[in-house]
Each structure stands twice: as structure tokens, then as C-alpha cells.
Amino acid sequence: MKRGVQIVLWLLVAGFLVILPQLATTNYLVNVMITTVMWIIFALSFDLSAGHVGAVSLGHPVFYGVGAYVTALVAPSLGLDFIGSLLLSAFAMGLLALVSGIAFFRISEVSFAIGTLGALIIAQLLANNAYDITGGPMCTQNVPRPVLHIPGSGPVTVVEPVHYYYLLLPLLGLAILIYWRLTQSRIGRAFAAVRQDEVRASAMGIYPKRYKLLAFIAGAAIIGALGSFQAQYITVVCPSELTISYTLNLLIIVFVGGAGSMRGVILGAVLFSLLPRLLEIVTDVPPAWQQLIYGLILLIVIRFLPEGLDSLIERALQRLRGTRTEAKPDAA
Amino acid sequence: MPIEVVIFIEHIINGLTLGAFYALITLGLSLIFGVARLVNFAHGDIFMVGGYTLFLLLNLSGITLPYPLIVVLVVVVTALVGLLIERVVIHPILNRSWRVQAVATLGISIVLQNLALILFTSDPKQTPTIYSRQIIEIMDIRISVQRLIILVAVIFIFLALQWFVKHTQTGKAMRAVSQNREMCQIVGIDVPRIAMITFAISSGLAGLAAALMSPLFSVMPTMGSLLTLKALAAVILGGLGQVNGAFFAAFLLGLVEALFSGYVSYAYRDVVSFGLFVLILFVRPQGLFGRRVGL
Amino acid sequence: MQPERPPVLQIQNLTKHFLGVTALQDVSFELYEGELLSLIGPNGSGKTTLFNCVTGFLKIDGGRVLFKGEDISNLRPDKIALKGIRRTFQDVRTFPEMTVLENMLAAVQQHQEENLIARMLGTSRIHHLEHTATERARELLDMVGLDNVRHLEARHLSYGQRKLLEFATVLMPDPDVIMLDEPAAGVSGEMVTHMMNHILNLNRQGKTILLVEHNMRLVMDISQRIVVLDYGRKIADGLPRDVRMDEKVREAYFGH
Known part of the structure; x- marks a missing residue:
């Protein structure tokens, strides 16, 4: 019964997301939707390791930016199409996460966070300075757009934002599915064990490194695919895709929304993407003010809502269910 | 003296000054980590606050304050800012995980940088002092007096800190807390108070670095970001929480950076310092001077 | 100690140094199936270090550990746990x-x-x-x-409850060897009796238990055999009443 309700709820959400662009009157609104969905995917992939195994990879955008570069620089020469490029970037980033993870997970949690951040800085500096390969600050231009082969008609090049939106939705579905299956199964319990006490987890036969790697690689593959999407959507890849401000935004989204909670992370990403757009309608807020407000919100949430905004939802839901739980007191 | 030798010595001196500067930033960061197990991502931004304080004090309308007094004032202001941050943000979450605390300091960093952006715009501000243009020449080697001041000041601060930690009540408590926090709580040392004092000292050191170093650079809202990371790299290389190790690692970083940008490539100098950092992490996970700890 | 039982755990010439300080020196003893063996010694005598070496949390510098005849020295902690050795920690971990x-x-x-x-x-x-x-x-x-x-x-949970929980968790997989690191430390008098009864019952059901305790009196009545460590060396190994009378043990504990 309860499972049935859940499925219906998910189907409703999916249906809503499919219909949504039909309500959008301008490309601007569709772009806002695309950005929102991208931030959801970005944040979910980050939260897999930061929120669940406790490995705060401050260099997470590396997988996004390098994933984008892989699609821009390597995929065309291999003659890969949209999905092929996505898979290539996802695979390459998964592999990069495996190799770097084996090295990075030997060091302490603190060193891991700062070491990965160091890696992000290196990646951006390299992208900026290796003109011959990346074009440096001039960016890698003219990334091919996706071409769809629809039976019956010729190949169609995707240009319209709406169509990009529909290409992005399955990626969101996949990200949610992977996140859900990893964190809600017994693996999720091992994740929690590793995060809460690595030593004790080892004493119970759980090998911490395996689970850290699993979360790290899954997150990297997802975000690598998103980087590939971004490259084929904007058709330009710049060193700014490797910026540290992505890391800051991820931290704001995840820690304001609620680390380790899918609902919280999605909520955080939606608020983060939509709030400035909503503010724009009322008044013109300069970026510096926007960031300042985000910073303050982050500090306030950390101080007063340790589990993020998600804890508010949780409390509200519990109040709704209140009567039911009380009617069924714990017999044992 | 042959010109190659002169250039080499000048690079070394540049490296030492840069190292001294990094060391000053690193000292504070390492102290906080040692005492409060706090990774303070806002440390470089407190340095930035010091830079703007210097800028304001140098441009007071009507009065010209002597530079030493300005330095003292900058230190006092940054120490107070640090104290305020500790009281308002850090203190209430002292018992939460290091992750949450680190994210909170990133929040502070976002707030400070954007506040500076709003108040001062992103235009670099120059903060020349009478010493930054003065150059002394010894056997063809030209050094700016400002650089010499930094070198001398850092060595002095390092020795003073050693003395403070060994001979004062508070200093001894700081050392005790960084060695065994639980035990200190049991014996009745007021750990939160020690953490607060450490935060103020550390912020004051960042202010000192700003007052001494900004005249050679310029003051910008983002001047602290990369610096925080380099200093954190030095803290880790030094063996997390080992103040002396971090101090020497910072000098090493400064020397490597100066020599590399002098002889190989200026554009890639930061790639090298961070590359070196990540590489050393892989080879020696416990840092250059750190010991591997057991359970 | 019945000789016909095979040893489950054999600790042979175990040696461990910390930065030049010897924490364990040539420690050897066996744990037989169904036995309740207590490892005692003053604070800092190397009991917990021995636990950490056996369970893979610390690297062994010399000697070896055999579990059911198989060398498990320096295996990863999770592998050792899965083989059937489960432990608790002195500073309660849940x-x-x-x-x-x-x-x-x-x-x-x-x-x-x-x-x-x-x-x-x-x-x-x-x-x-x-x-x-x-x-x-x-x-x-x-x-x-x-x-x-x-x-x-x-x-x-309260501290005592967490100790009980940790104790219960090690029983979950029905392990061959249960290693308890000071299960009674820091809990109230009533809880100590409670805990000791659980351990005794467990042993009566045939469980093999290695118990670390620095309070000698606590384990005298329930242990079948006692091994005493002092400054990282084994100074006694035998029946509780013999150990109690042992000159070296008295010296280590009472300093005369």
C-alpha cells in the first residue's frame, strides 16, 4: 500500500516535469528549468560522497569540467553521438575517480577535502594555460550539437532549449535512481556506518575504502555525463567550468537543503536556482548581494537547523502523520 | 658579481619573503587546527579584511599615522573581527563535526568576500608605504625594505610564539589542548575559551601579514582565496596540527614557487605548488613532518 | 583448560613497537575453543595494543597470529572480522x-x-x-x-546502554571468537554485575571469549584462565587462583 502511494507520487512528479516546458512561454523559462535540473543532478552526485560516506570532495567540479572537456575534445574525433559522448564522459570520469580515489582515500578526511580542492585548482590552471589543447581562456569552441536519428525522417540537430530539456530529463531520472538505490539499500547502511565511525565499520567487516570509492565513482560518473550534456548544450567549454564557485554553490545547496537526504538536496537545488529568478522579478539584485545573502542563509541554517531545511519538512510530515503513529504505539 | 648569481640570490630572497608571508598565514591556520580541529576556510578572508583596514588607515583624511602604529591597528582590528566571528559563528557549533564547521567557515568566506565587493568594488587598491619603494643595495643585490621587514617580523613572531606557548599559562593550555583535547576537558581546562583566544591570535597574525605584505601587492576582495588554500596545503604538508612543521612547509612552498616562476614559467607557478602538494600527499599521506597515528 | 580442545586463536611471539618504545614483546598464548580467557595487567601494559594487533587495527612488527590454524597476521580489520573474530572497543563505539x-x-x-x-x-x-x-x-x-x-x-542512549548495545552487536554474526575490551569500564556497579553475567552466560553456551580487564577482581570468578601482561611482556598464564598468588603479578599490581 505504502509502496503504491510512493510510486504514484513519483509518477506524478515525472509527469509534471514532462509537461512543465509546455507551460513555459519563453526560452528563458526553459533555460531556467534546465539550469535547475542540472543543479539537482550536480548536487545529488556531490551528496553521494559528501553526505553519505562523509568524504567531502571539494574538488567535485573537476569531474564536471573535465567531463565536458572530454566530450568537447575527444568525443568528436571518435565520431560519437549524443549518448555516446555522455557515456564516454561518464566512463572517463568514473575511471578518473577510481584512480584518484585509490590515492586520495589513503589520506585523512581533512586532507582529502583540501587535496581534492587542490586538484580542482590545478585542473583550472591547466585548462587556462594549455592553450594548444583547451584554447585557454578562449575556450574550446564549436562542440557538435546532438543529432537525433528519428525513424522515417532524416537526422535532426537539436537546437531548441525545450528539446535539450527532454534530453536532460532521463539523466535526472538516472541520477535519482542511482542515488536512491545506493542510499536506500543495505549499501546505504554501510555508507552511514563508514561516515559515522570508520574504525567501528572495519570491526564489523565493512571495508570503508570500498564504499567510499563506490560513492565517489558513482558521483563522478553522473556528473561527468552532466558535463558532457553541458558541453553539447552550450557548445563551448571554458576553464570556468572548473571554478571553485561551483564547489561553494554545491555546499550551499547541500548543507542548506540537508546533507545526506535526497529530498533535502533536491529542495536545496530548486531553491538555489529559482530564488534569484524570483527575486529578479521584484527587484534587480546584483550578484554580490545575491552571494552575500546565500552566505548568510548558509550560516543561519547551519546554526539553527543542523539537518538543513529538510528537517523542517520532516517535522511537518511527522505532525501530519502524528495521529497515526500515536494510534500505533510500539507494542514491544 | 656575475649577473646570474645576482638573479639567483634575488630569486632566493623573493622566495624567502614569499615563504615568510605564507608562513605567517599558515601559523594562524595551523594554530586553529591544532587547538580547535577547525579547518578555517575564512582565514585568507580575514587577511583580506586586514588589507582593506590598511587601505583605510593609509587614506585617512587629514591625518597621516606612522606605519608601525598602522600595523598595530590592523592587527587589533583583525583580531577583533576574528573574535566576533568566533563568538557568533564558530562557538555555537564547536561540538559539531569538522565538516559542518568547515562549511560554516566557507560561509563566512562567502559573506566577507561579497561584503568587500559591495563596499570597495573589485578594483585593486594600492597600499604603498614609505618602505615599499625603498630599496637597499648590497653587492648588486637589490632588496626592497618592505621585504626585509617581513622576513624579520616573521622570524620574530615565530620565536615569540614559541616563547608564548612554553612560558605563559594560556600558551601552555593551547599546547595541551592541541595534544589531548579530551584529557584537557577532564582536567578542567576551559577548552572553548582557549579556542576563542587562539582564533583571535590567529586572526591577528593574518592581519599582521596583510599590513606587511599588501604594500607589495594590491588589495582585492578575492586576495585571500588562493592564499587560504596554499596555507592549508602547507598545514597538511607540515603534518596536520604541527605548527613548526607547517611553518617550514610554508617556507618551502614560497621558495619552490619563487624559483619556479623565476626560471621555468610564471603561468604555471601555482600548478607546481598545488601539484607538489597533491603529489606529496600521495607519497606521504601523513605530511612531510607528520607521524602516522594509530587508532 | 581441556587439552583435547583445539586452539582457536594462537598468538605467537607477538611484538609491537611504537616509535622505538616496545609495546609488546614476544607475547605468546593460546585461546581454546569454548574458553573464557581474561587478559589482565596494569594500565599501559599492552592489553589494548594486543587487541588491536590481533584484530588488524595495528600492524604487527614481529611474531604472528593464527586463527583456526590460518595465519591472519596483518590482514585488514574487516577481513579478520568476517573470518569470525569480533571485538568491542574500550571507548564505546556505536x-x-x-x-x-x-x-x-x-x-x-x-x-x-x-x-x-x-x-x-x-x-x-x-x-x-x-x-x-x-x-x-x-x-x-x-x-x-x-x-x-x-x-x-x-x-x-546512556553510556551503559551503549556498552550493552556494542556488546550485543558483536554477537550478531555468531562469531567464533568474541573479544571484549573492558566491557565493565565506566559503568555503574549494578551494570557491571549485569554485564559480567551476560558474559558468563555466553561462555556457558559454548562461546569462546577473550576478555581484557584491568580490574583483576572482576574477572577472577568468571575466567577459566588468566594471562597477565606487564610492560608489554607476559608475566603469568594460568588458573585464576595460581595467578592471584603469583609473585610477579603481585609486584606488577601492588608494587611489592
Whole structure:
């Protein structure tokens, strides 16, 4: 019964997301939707390791930016199409996460966070300075757009934002599915064990490194695919895709929304993407003010809502269910 | 003296000054980590606050304050800012995980940088002092007096800190807390108070670095970001929480950076310092001077 | 000590140094099946170090550890745990944000042979395993008197309750050897008796137990054999009453 309700709820959400662009009157609104969905995917992939195994990879955008570069620089020469490029970037980033993870997970949690951040800085500096390969600050231009082969008609090049939106939705579905299956199964319990006490987890036969790697690689593959999407959507890849401000935004989204909670992370990403757009309608807020407000919100949430905004939802839901739980007191 | 030798010595001196500067930033960061197990991502931004304080004090309308007094004032202001941050943000979450605390300091960093952006715009501000243009020449080697001041000041601060930690009540408590926090709580040392004092000292050191170093650079809202990371790299290389190790690692970083940008490539100098950092992490996970700890 | 029983755990010439300081020097003894052996010694005598060496948390510098005849020296802690040696920690370790029941289930997380794919897909076999595990967890929780708080997060438990929970979790996979590091340390008098009774009952059911304790009196009555460590060396090994009379032991403990 309860499972049935859940499925219906998910189907409703999916249906809503499919219909949504039909309500959008301008490309601007569709772009806002695309950005929102991208931030959801970005944040979910980050939260897999930061929120669940406790490995705060401050260099997470590396997988996004390098994933984008892989699609821009390597995929065309291999003659890969949209999905092929996505898979290539996802695979390459998964592999990069495996190799770097084996090295990075030997060091302490603190060193891991700062070491990965160091890696992000290196990646951006390299992208900026290796003109011959990346074009440096001039960016890698003219990334091919996706071409769809629809039976019956010729190949169609995707240009319209709406169509990009529909290409992005399955990626969101996949990200949610992977996140859900990893964190809600017994693996999720091992994740929690590793995060809460690595030593004790080892004493119970759980090998911490395996689970850290699993979360790290899954997150990297997802975000690598998103980087590939971004490259084929904007058709330009710049060193700014490797910026540290992505890391800051991820931290704001995840820690304001609620680390380790899918609902919280999605909520955080939606608020983060939509709030400035909503503010724009009322008044013109300069970026510096926007960031300042985000910073303050982050500090306030950390101080007063340790589990993020998600804890508010949780409390509200519990109040709704209140009567039911009380009617069924714990017999044992 | 042959010109190659002169250039080499000048690079070394540049490296030492840069190292001294990094060391000053690193000292504070390492102290906080040692005492409060706090990774303070806002440390470089407190340095930035010091830079703007210097800028304001140098441009007071009507009065010209002597530079030493300005330095003292900058230190006092940054120490107070640090104290305020500790009281308002850090203190209430002292018992939460290091992750949450680190994210909170990133929040502070976002707030400070954007506040500076709003108040001062992103235009670099120059903060020349009478010493930054003065150059002394010894056997063809030209050094700016400002650089010499930094070198001398850092060595002095390092020795003073050693003395403070060994001979004062508070200093001894700081050392005790960084060695065994639980035990200190049991014996009745007021750990939160020690953490607060450490935060103020550390912020004051960042202010000192700003007052001494900004005249050679310029003051910008983002001047602290990369610096925080380099200093954190030095803290880790030094063996997390080992103040002396971090101090020497910072000098090493400064020397490597100066020599590399002098002889190989200026554009890639930061790639090298961070590359070196990540590489050393892989080879020696416990840092250059750190010991591997057991359970 | 019945000679016909085979040794489950053999510790042979175990040596461990910390930065030049010898923590363990040539320590050897055997743990026989069904035995309740207590490892005692003054603070800093190397008891916990020995625990950490046997369970893989510390690298051994010399000697070896055999489990059922197999060399397990310097294996990874999780591998040793899965072979059937489970331990508790002196400074109580529970997963603070998990409920009591989840803490129990996490103990058999890896116990069943199953692969990652099967777990991701959540096959029905997994559901079955989960069901049996939950039943066993509740039985054990009932035994230590924690079943009524099974939905409470572990961080809300009292210190004594957490000790009991940790004790119960090591029993979850029905291990061959149970290693308890000062299970009575820091708990109230009543709880000490409670805990000691549990340990004794467990041993009567045939469980092999290695107990670390620095309070000699506590273990005198329940142990079948006692090994005494002092400054990282074994100074006595025998029946409780013999050990109590031993000159070297008295010296180590009382300094005369």
C-alpha cells in the first residue's frame, strides 16, 4: 500500500516535469528549468560522497569540467553521438575517480577535502594555460550539437532549449535512481556506518575504502555525463567550468537543503536556482548581494537547523502523520 | 658579481619573503587546527579584511599615522573581527563535526568576500608605504625594505610564539589542548575559551601579514582565496596540527614557487605548488613532518 | 583448560613497537575453543595494543597470529572480522545516528555472501536475509534489555546502554571468537554485575571469549584462565587462583 502511494507520487512528479516546458512561454523559462535540473543532478552526485560516506570532495567540479572537456575534445574525433559522448564522459570520469580515489582515500578526511580542492585548482590552471589543447581562456569552441536519428525522417540537430530539456530529463531520472538505490539499500547502511565511525565499520567487516570509492565513482560518473550534456548544450567549454564557485554553490545547496537526504538536496537545488529568478522579478539584485545573502542563509541554517531545511519538512510530515503513529504505539 | 648569481640570490630572497608571508598565514591556520580541529576556510578572508583596514588607515583624511602604529591597528582590528566571528559563528557549533564547521567557515568566506565587493568594488587598491619603494643595495643585490621587514617580523613572531606557548599559562593550555583535547576537558581546562583566544591570535597574525605584505601587492576582495588554500596545503604538508612543521612547509612552498616562476614559467607557478602538494600527499599521506597515528 | 580442545586463536611471539618504545614483546598464548580467557595487567601494559594487533587495527612488527590454524597476521580489520573474530572497543563505539536496531543490522552487513549488484537490486534473497537478521537482532536486544528502545538513535542512549548495545552487536554474526575490551569500564556497579553475567552466560553456551580487564577482581570468578601482561611482556598464564598468588603479578599490581 505504502509502496503504491510512493510510486504514484513519483509518477506524478515525472509527469509534471514532462509537461512543465509546455507551460513555459519563453526560452528563458526553459533555460531556467534546465539550469535547475542540472543543479539537482550536480548536487545529488556531490551528496553521494559528501553526505553519505562523509568524504567531502571539494574538488567535485573537476569531474564536471573535465567531463565536458572530454566530450568537447575527444568525443568528436571518435565520431560519437549524443549518448555516446555522455557515456564516454561518464566512463572517463568514473575511471578518473577510481584512480584518484585509490590515492586520495589513503589520506585523512581533512586532507582529502583540501587535496581534492587542490586538484580542482590545478585542473583550472591547466585548462587556462594549455592553450594548444583547451584554447585557454578562449575556450574550446564549436562542440557538435546532438543529432537525433528519428525513424522515417532524416537526422535532426537539436537546437531548441525545450528539446535539450527532454534530453536532460532521463539523466535526472538516472541520477535519482542511482542515488536512491545506493542510499536506500543495505549499501546505504554501510555508507552511514563508514561516515559515522570508520574504525567501528572495519570491526564489523565493512571495508570503508570500498564504499567510499563506490560513492565517489558513482558521483563522478553522473556528473561527468552532466558535463558532457553541458558541453553539447552550450557548445563551448571554458576553464570556468572548473571554478571553485561551483564547489561553494554545491555546499550551499547541500548543507542548506540537508546533507545526506535526497529530498533535502533536491529542495536545496530548486531553491538555489529559482530564488534569484524570483527575486529578479521584484527587484534587480546584483550578484554580490545575491552571494552575500546565500552566505548568510548558509550560516543561519547551519546554526539553527543542523539537518538543513529538510528537517523542517520532516517535522511537518511527522505532525501530519502524528495521529497515526500515536494510534500505533510500539507494542514491544 | 656575475649577473646570474645576482638573479639567483634575488630569486632566493623573493622566495624567502614569499615563504615568510605564507608562513605567517599558515601559523594562524595551523594554530586553529591544532587547538580547535577547525579547518578555517575564512582565514585568507580575514587577511583580506586586514588589507582593506590598511587601505583605510593609509587614506585617512587629514591625518597621516606612522606605519608601525598602522600595523598595530590592523592587527587589533583583525583580531577583533576574528573574535566576533568566533563568538557568533564558530562557538555555537564547536561540538559539531569538522565538516559542518568547515562549511560554516566557507560561509563566512562567502559573506566577507561579497561584503568587500559591495563596499570597495573589485578594483585593486594600492597600499604603498614609505618602505615599499625603498630599496637597499648590497653587492648588486637589490632588496626592497618592505621585504626585509617581513622576513624579520616573521622570524620574530615565530620565536615569540614559541616563547608564548612554553612560558605563559594560556600558551601552555593551547599546547595541551592541541595534544589531548579530551584529557584537557577532564582536567578542567576551559577548552572553548582557549579556542576563542587562539582564533583571535590567529586572526591577528593574518592581519599582521596583510599590513606587511599588501604594500607589495594590491588589495582585492578575492586576495585571500588562493592564499587560504596554499596555507592549508602547507598545514597538511607540515603534518596536520604541527605548527613548526607547517611553518617550514610554508617556507618551502614560497621558495619552490619563487624559483619556479623565476626560471621555468610564471603561468604555471601555482600548478607546481598545488601539484607538489597533491603529489606529496600521495607519497606521504601523513605530511612531510607528520607521524602516522594509530587508532 | 581441556587439552583435547583445539586452539582457536594462537598468538605467537607477538611484538609491537611504537616509535622505538616496545609495546609488546614476544607475547605468546593460546585461546581454546569454548574458553573464557581474561587478559589482565596494569594500565599501559599492552592489553589494548594486543587487541588491536590481533584484530588488524595495528600492524604487527614481529611474531604472528593464527586463527583456526590460518595465519591472519596483518590482514585488514574487516577481513579478520568476517573470518569470525569480533571485538568491542574500550571507548564505546556505536553508530550515533543509527537506531539501535540499525546498529545491530550493520553488524551483519557483510556477513552473508552477497555481491554489490544483488544488493543494489534488492533481490528477494536479500529481503529474506534482512528479515532473519532483524529477528536475531531483536532476540539479542531483548536479552540485553534494549528491545524497547530499538527505534531510538544510539546517541540518545546512556553510556551503559551503549556498552550493552556494542556488546550485543558483536554477537550478531555468531562469531567464533568474541573479544571484549573492558566491557565493565565506566559503568555503574549494578551494570557491571549485569554485564559480567551476560558474559558468563555466553561462555556457558559454548562461546569462546577473550576478555581484557584491568580490574583483576572482576574477572577472577568468571575466567577459566588468566594471562597477565606487564610492560608489554607476559608475566603469568594460568588458573585464576595460581595467578592471584603469583609473585610477579603481585609486584606488577601492588608494587611489592
